[in-house]
Amino acid sequence: MHLGATLALLRAHSGLSLRGLAAQVGVSAAYLSRVEHGHDPAPTGERAVAIADALGLPRPLLLNLVDEARGDGTDWLRATPTGRRLASALRRRRLTEAQLARVLAIVERELPLDADERAPSRCALLHPSRVLLRVRASRLEDIWTLATMRLAEGDQAKALLDELGREAQSQTACVGAQTVLSFARAGADTPQACLVHCVSPLPLQAPDAAPPRAVWVLAGIGAGAAGADVLVRVAHLADEGLVRALQDASCGAEAITLVEQLERQGFVGRRGVQ
């Protein structure tokens, strides 16, 4: 997943402009643009908190994102004095795997995840009929048409296609790992996803220079934290292993099994076998 692109999607979802968000966070629009394009490193924990507040999203959502982008999970921890002491305490103890498991169990028991974190699985957004495999198309618009065909009917379909095609708001971004994410408010009453996998790469600009082949189209993404959460969760599914595995999937159900696997174990297939 590409952090900058996901941030840009979240910003589009909130309806804020680059300038507007930069003003609220207290950074320059140029800096924010560089972050969104991946030219600058992920923002610090404090900035992530400021961005979350400006976008009206729960802080952990953004902190987790930034965190993941940085690779080690400690930056946010060091953002407060207590966090720094906890990190140092854990490090000095040189815990074994078993001891770490015990700490994890204590955390899980004492501090259960809030409702947001226990939100329905990303797979629930999908349905075998909404997975389109081995598609040949060279334009995103055509892919949107196919996805719309699966996601909505009648007037809702028209509204969805119109919203996806609007250029003013960038409700589409390459979120890295050969994956494109498009979202729209219209098209459904509850969030729904359609996954399109193309035979040949799409001629689109990708932040990591890997031309995209998988397109997620999300419909019924409401305003506020719930919608943003779905966006982030789907952005997490940008994974080269999944894109590669989809190439050989024979039907929608098989594709969904692959997505489930990615969610459950964090990767598709056996790690190390590329």
Add this chain to the structure above:
Amino acid sequence: MHIDVLLIQIAAVLFVGRVLARVARRLGQPSVIAEIVAGIALGPSLLGAIWPEAMAALFPPDSLSLLGTVAQLGLVFFMFLVGLEFDPRLLQGRARAALAISGAGILVPLLTGVGVALLLPADLTMPGVPLHSFALFVGVAMSVTAFPVLARILTERQLVRTPVGALALASAAVDDVSAWCLLAMVVGIASASGLGGAALTLGLTVAYAAAVWFGVRPMLTRLSPRPGQEVSVDGITIAVLAVAVSALITEAIGVHALFGGFLIGAAMPRRGGLSVALTEKMEDFVTIVLLPLFFAFSGLRTEIGLLHGVEDWLWCLVLLTVATIGKFGGSALAARLSGLGVRESAAIGVLMNTRGLMEIVVLNVGLDIGVISPRMFTMMVLVALVTTWITSPLLRRLYTREMADAALPLTAPPTPAPVGLRGVLVSVSDAQLAAPLTQLAAALAEAPDEPIWVVHLRPVERMHEYLRADEDGGDLAIDAVERAITALGRPCEVLAFSSANPDEDFVRVAALKGARLVLLGAHRGTFGDESHRGLPGAALNHCAGTVAIYHHRGLTQLRRAQTDMMTPHHATLVQLTSRLHKAGVKVKPMGSPPIDGPPDLLIRGHSPGDPDPVVGDVSLLVVRGPTIEPPEKAA
């Protein structure tokens, strides 16, 4: 009782006309010229001069009244078609310039014509006819423009969409209406006795025109079918009846029957299919059969032998010069004053100077009511011939191909009608059909930038087959589609996916894309036609735009097509045919002889329940028009 004589006359006139038309085509002239010349050649000027017996046998004096009646009948219906052709939309955006050009283009030659007529020696005028009637007639004859000839020249040279072509066409349309009203007036004045009679005729004419416009027009509008509905036999019959009655009334008022025909034509509603259907059904018969008879009749009355001596020919030259200076000068000057360039203005002037058959119509009216003498008639026929003859070569010099091409992008082709549907959606399920279907789609696309989507749907149950096919180096149909698109040299979007319900999905893609035309191949059923089932059936039942079903019988290159206009969905057939024509395909109506070889494709309208007959080895395209009036796209 003269039917045998008449039939022989028809045969002779048509034959000579066709032969000369071939020659005219070689010379880059409109075929009207050939028809006029054929009439003159069969008359006393040529046949009568070299072989009087033959002419006497072909046109015995007692047969002339019947020929004259048929010719007049043809004229009334031809004028009806001329009125039908008048399209106020031509004026859109250029009304001022068009009004200025046609105004000046009528007034100036009218004045110069009246002027020169007053100077003519007494032996050219008719004894007993007041000089003002004669002069007015000559003026009117000099001020007409032949809209049909003009339209044909512009179409043949592909100038219709250039600024000059569009302006000339719009001006000629205004010219037509004004000139026929003027003619009605002059005929009224000339045939009435005294000033009071003339005023009465004019008053009646205006009252009758108003009655047609405000009374008959709304009735005709109600008769016209809504889009998608077929034109009924009743509608056609009532229209023809209206022409007959109207011609009768104007004849009774004293302003020639042709004016009545023209009025009804102009009053026909343009929306709905009635005027298109009337034009289509009547045009061929009237212009191919009846109009040449009129020219023949007119030719019989043209006696070049009447012109003798240098003096007569000099007067003829004077008339020609005055007519050209008046018409060309007036129109070109007005065009120049409306802001056109020098060469463009001159081109407009030359175009408006095309008098062709219209002047001949006016002259025949004049001869009928005895205002002009046969000698004057002959001279003016020659003027009409020469001014029409010089139009094409002069235009070629003045307004070169390069100029026309350079001017084209300025007037971006007006988006044809406000439609919300756009794009051609082609379904290719079979590698064999990829090339013909994409070729057809490109030919039927409205503009070079109208999107074409080539859709290939794989049924899900065959998915595993395709997986294997992919391992062997790809999917045959898609490869064929991509090869076909490369051969086409035009951008097309390929859209392929697998589906559990391919038929339903195709219809949904068509709806979401808002496709104007859906093109698909028919299943070649074991038991004959199966177009009511499967994809064609789904498309016919659910697609809003035009649906075209292609029955493949080995079409490789689309060069010639034949359209069966007698089948349903007439308006759509006309549209598709004209589009094919623009794409460089030679299109002929069914029944007429093929141009230079057998057709590659037959096109006919779809009629439900009727199997689509594939004739021999010719590929067939069955067309169904749009089912709904396309929604107006919000800006």
